[in-house]
Amino acid sequence: MTLAETISSALGLEGAVGQFVGGFIGAAIVGTFILANAAVAGPWAKRKITAAFTDRIAVDKLGPLGIGIIIPDAVRLISKELIVPKGVDRPAWDIAPLIIASSAILGFAVIPMGQVGPVEFQLADPEVGLAFVFAVASIASVGLVMAGYASNNKYSFLGGLRAVAQNLAYEIPLILTGISVVIFAGSLQLSEIVATQQQSLVELGPVAIPAWFAIVNPFAFILFLAANMAEVGRNPFDIPEAPTEIVAGFQTEYSSVYFVLIYLGEFVHIFLGGAIIATIFLGGPAGPGPAWLGLLWFLVKIWGVFLLTQWARSALPRVRIDQLIEIGWKGMLVLAFANLFVTAVIVGVLAPL
Amino acid sequence: MSEWIAIGGLAIVAVTIPLSMMLVSWLLRPSVPEQGKRATYESGEVPTGSSYDIRFNIQYYMVALLFVVFDVETVFIFPWAVIFEDAVGNDAVGFISVFLPMAAFLGILVFGLVWAWRNGAVQWATSQQAERQRVE
Numbered sequence: 010m011t012l013a014e015t016i017s018s019a020l021g022l023e024g025a026v027g028q029f030v031g032g033f034i035g036a037a038i039v040g041t042f043i044l045a046n047a048a049v050a051g052p053w054a055k056r057k058i059t060a061a062f063t064d065r066i067a068v069d070k071l072g073p074l075g076i077g078i079i080i081p082d083a084v085r086l087i088s089k090e091l092i093v094p095k096g097v098d099r100p101a102w103d104i105a106p107l108i109i110a111s112s113a114i115l116g117f118a119v120i121p122m123g124q125v126g127p128v129e130f131q132l133a134d135p136e137v138g139l140a141f142v143f144a145v146a147s148i149a150s151v152g153l154v155m156a157g158y159a160s161n162n163k164y165s166f167l168g169g170l171r172a173v174a175q176n177l178a179y180e181i182p183l184i185l186t187g188i189s190v191v192i193f194a195g196s197l198q199l200s201e202i203v204a205t206q207q208q209s210l211v212e213l214g215p216v217a218i219p220a221w222f223a224i225v226n227p228f229a230f231i232l233f234l235a236a237n238m239a240e241v242g243r244n245p246f247d248i249p250e251a252p253t254e255i256v257a258g259f260q261t262e263y264s265s266v267y268f269v270l271i272y273l274g275e276f277v278h279i280f281l282g283g284a285i286i287a288t289i290f291l292g293g294p295a296g297p298g299p300a301w302l303g304l305l306w307f308l309v310k311i312w313g314v315f316l317l318t319q320w321a322r323s324a325l326p327r328v329r330i331d332q333l334i335e336i337g338w339k340g341m342l343v344l345a346f347a348n349l350f351v352t353a354v355i356v357g358v359l360a361p362l
Numbered sequence: 363m364s365e366w367i368a369i370g371g372l373a374i375v376a377v378t379i380p381l382s383m384m385l386v387s388w389l390l391r392p393s394v395p396e397q398g399k400r401a402t403y404e405s406g407e408v409p410t411g412s413s414y415d416i417r418f419n420i421q422y423y424m425v426a427l428l429f430v431v432f433d434v435e436t437v438f439i440f441p442w443a444v445i446f447e448d449a450v451g452n453d454a455v456g457f458i459s460v461f462l463p464m465a466a467f468l469g470i471l472v473f474g475l476v477w478a479w480r481n482g483a484v485q486w487a488t489s490q491q492a493e494r495q496r497v498e
Contacts, residue, residue, distance in 0.1 A: 031374075032368035040375040087383065088390040094402045096412060107380050108420045115374035118369040133365035141369075147432035153431055162402040166413040170422070172488075177429040184436045189380055191443040239445050261403055266387035331486030334425075338475075338484035342432075346472060349439075350465070357457040 012038070012132050014137035018048025019109035032132075036118075039132045043117050045274040046308075050315060058316065062323035077187065091265035098159035105159060106267040108152030109274035116145045116281040121200050123294025123303020125193070130304055131200065139191065140291065143184055145242070146281055146316040149274065150176040150214075151234075157259035169332055172242070172249035178337025179239035179246075184347035186233045188351040190222050190289045201271040203293035229348050230290045230315070236341060239284045239333070243318040248333055283314030380399040428475075434472055439464070 017031030017172070051074050053068065060067030073078030092104075110169040117207040121131040135141060150172060157169015191197060209217035210224060223230040239246035250258040260271050287310035289294060296305030328336065402409050442464050449460045478484055 011368070011439045012367065013364060013371075028364040028367045029371075032364065032371035035368055036375040040379060044379065067383060084390075087387045088392075089387075090392050090394060091387070092399055096402070098414075107377065110380045111373070111376035114379065115369075115373050115378045118372040129387035131464075133368040135365045136367070158493060159400070161413050163404065163416060166416055168394045170418060174422070174425060179427055181429070181436065184433075185439070188439050188443045191440070192446050195447045197440065197444060213480065256403065256405075265391060266384050267370065269387075270383065273380075314374060332485045334484065338428075339479060342475065346468065350468070353464070356447055357461055 010036075011134050012130055015128050016238055035132050038234050039117055039130075040114055042122075043114055043123065043277055044273075045279065046280055046311075047273055048079050049076070049294065050276050050280070051272060052079050055319060057321040059323055062079045062320070073112075076255040077141075086111070086269045089265040089268075091267065094161060094262045096161040097262065098141050098161065101159040101361070102262075103267075105152045106155035106263065106270035106274070108155065109149050110270040110277070111274075112145055112148035112152065113277035114149075114276050116142050117284065118145075120198055120281075120284045120288060121203050121293050123305075123307045124301050126303050127301075134198060134200050136196075136198050139197040139202065142285060144279075145342060146278070146285070147176065147180055149278055152274070153259050156263070160259070160262040161199065162262050163260050164256040166251050167255050168251075168261070169306065171251075171255075171287060172259060173186050174330070174336070175239060175242065175246065175249060175333060178334055179236050179341065181218070181239055182337065182341040182345035183233065183236040185342075186229050186236065187285075187289060188227065189229050189349050192349075192352050192356050193222060198289055199352045201291075202289055203295065206292040219292055219295060220291060220296075223270060226348075226352065230353070232341065232344055232348060233286065233290065234347075237314075238318065239337065241278045241318070243283045243323040245278065246333060247322075247327060248330050251327060253327075279312050279315055279318055283311035286314055287311055424478070428478055428483065431474065432471065435467075438467070 013028070013035040014033040015031075016034050017027035020027070020030065022030055039315050056067040058075070068075035068078040093099075118132045119141055120128070121134070123130055128221070153172035153176075154169045157165045157167075157172065162164070190202065196202060196203040208217060208220045210220040211218050218224060224267075238244070242249050248254070248258075251258065255261075260268065263271055284307075287307060291310050294307040296302060296306030296309070312356060364439050402413075404410070442460075446460060449455045475484075
């Protein structure tokens, strides 16, 4: 049972009313959960992680380890003056941050996030789950282009163009690698993909290694991780923003709440990328211990991906735009095709045996 | 059906959250109009012209065209991937008749990619001036 159905049956509502009420309450819970993650990641975890990499202390005055900084920081950012530059193309300039923030949140609708007590923490489970999540995650590119074009700033414009070129180059390797998982699982339904990974691959004494697709096909996993870095625009592929080259790219002219929304969207997008990776390669909420620990394992996995992006941010140099296009079209697309062929042959030859 | 109602619910929540943040910000934030504050940022210089009349390279047309081709192709691969394992396991169908048509389809697309590659469509255009000024 999905979260929406659980809520409507717990409230004793049936039919269309139950579906609407359950859906909305479930959606509000999921939205709040994601925002809480982004709130911890943005003003606090990112600073702490970067500080640890560069041997500094960062925020440490409010609350344990400085985690109390989240509230004053949120108030500070939201109460800044909104400066509307000359000649911006409204309302496109106002809609762009909205698209960037909401498209990333919407992707979480179908992600199975494990169990909380007896309740499955997954809002909805449509049969086309994986296709839906890929489709929704790439809406953000539209927002980036709108932001870049509407800002009436040359740096923004360059950033917007770079964002398109980058997303076009990496979208296809990403989806093709995702499809190689679908060949194993035989379904696009995310709960089904997670269930397929529950079988044990080999038994090493008391320890059973699960058939997570990252273990079954590590090559696809690494390819997907790299393509995902480019898709969410993090180092070494953060060239749409590239602070040393084009100031801040598409977000140069955004201040106040719009700045917050663009940042929120980017953090949620990183988490969405992490959620996709966790779901299709790392067994979703699976892990040692009882099933009700599922949500905890899921959080460990998405925060692991977040930590990886922040590690890359501190440790890796940025590639140039021409290198990025070559890596995407000439390297990763070819590797993604090869991976798809090899997977199809392996599954096709092994399945009858 | 109820799944899509719940997803629609999250879509509304996902738009409401940013809108309410905008509303709160509108209530809280000051407005101090000043001379020169609204100039777009151009490294501290007075901005020259507008960004709307920038001309950019036609290569985007080729890359976008390629993208459309490959993206539509992924739509065709999805259903194939879903039924692949079942179809291979089915004695009436078999591996060859499932794999070969898709291999031919992908082969044509890879051939197109090679063509675009050799024509330089998937390469970032470099200006001759930038090439002359290279110092490495």
